[in-house]
Amino acid sequence: MTRKSKSIPVNTLAKEFNKGIAVGKYPIADLRLSKEAEYSHRHDYHFFILQEKGKSYFEIDFEEHQIKEFSVIYIAPHQIHRVLKAEDIEFYLLAINSENLHPEYLKLLQEISPTKPLPISSKHFSLISQTFLLCINLFEEKESKLYLSSLKDSCNTLISLFLSQYLKKTKQVDTISRFYLISKSFKLALEKNFIKDKRPAWYAQKLNISVPYLNECVKNTTGFTVTQHIQQRVILEAKRLLYHSNKSVKEIAAELGYEDYAYFSRLFIKSTGMTALTFRNKNHD
Template sequence: MAGKSKYIPVNTLAKEFDKGIAVGKYPITDLRLPREAENSHRHDYHFFILQEKGTSHFEIDFEKHQIKEPSVIYIAPNQVHRILKAENIKFYLLAINNENLHSEYLKLLQEISPTKPLPVSSKHLSIISQAFLLCINLFEEKESKLYLSSLKDSCNTLISLFVSQYLDKSKQVDTISRFYLITKAFKLALEKNFTRDKRPADYAQKLNISVPYLNECVKNTTGFPVTYHIQQRVILEAKRLLYHSDKSVKEIAAELGYEDYAYFSRLFNKSTGMTALTFRNKNHD
């Protein structure tokens, strides 16, 4: 593993993809897994994968997934991930930065994140693979006068197919229900403010609603109360920092907005079943 530092390393697109888009189709056998894919890493771009064949084992933000069926996989910027194992898989992938993403799709991706790998039907597999092939063909037409605009348009069409799959499979069928809209607004606010705001009242105030009503909306939609989501977001970031930096637990607690180091340590232990140092040592073995 690379040496640790005082910050979480972020991989950027290679220089040859200076337009902010990379797209391709690849086979991987058990013996050909790229080294960079095996080590936990994160990106500053969006990663879309269509696994067409084979079996893969992913770890995304420290949660393991075995993928046997044709599936779509979306990995958001900064999510820690790696491929644990790949058994004769064939897959398409698209890497794209924020600047090339349609603003509407970017907002939807922020709302549905974090996501899990999602199986797709044979019908949608065919549609998405065809969209990938179009993107790949346009990606290779670098001399075209409308190269970037046509590539962006085709890639955003592909992204819309990914987003549609996640929205179709979402338990939130009634997208116009007030509970659902408030939960979405809460999650967006949480992502921006979790290091500073730790109380349900902080988010109820931002949304101009009462704490009981916010809890009712979030619990009805997700099955968990507001406090649970706040704590889980903090713990996820703590895990990322423990894995990727050499900051002390006390420094991490302070970065995440906890002046009371002992309280943060108890919270981490209660949420994960182990101390922060045990988590760090376990995942660095």
């Protein structure tokens, strides 16, 4: 079941975590105590989960994932998610804001997003869980004179281990082509600018290359054109707003930068095979 509001709920770190970091290990009982987990929401911080035991079901941006033991999950600040079901699970959790992230790690996280839950080996689980335990112990040493700096350092080490798993999976460590670098830069620029500018020429100019070359790079590495990526990103945001808010379709179109409501409606139908209202009615209980 989902709850509609005027806008998508954004949860912030609780007041007791005013340093911008929260880390711990939890059984399923603690997850059930948190009602926010049952409803679609997003965070203003980065969310890292290591599942040690059991089976859980997450919905992340309209896609359901079954997660078994020995898996890592990274949820970026903008991603809409909720817990659908959990069976006898135990998990480690790190919530951390961007200010506490090493700049290089923050850049890499932006580049690999959005990610999917990732199974890992028992060997890597052992290393990551031990690092989690170090972070948890440091998190509880609040009287230490170097509390925040040591906690930040340990949490960034933990994040580097998460990144290593995702980078290894996507083969981004060893082979980086010119096409790949340009596609990566385009996707980063798109995430920041898709509402205010939807022209391929704008992104090509920002990257100091021609539109045909940008299209060649993006199509070669992703299978989709620049225009398709722009439209997919816009439609994803439209789906989020339709699903998680009570704004009208016309309000959503305007929020996404479309003064021409009819054009936005046609684009939504072309991309999804249904009208925006049909999508909302189909996905609401």
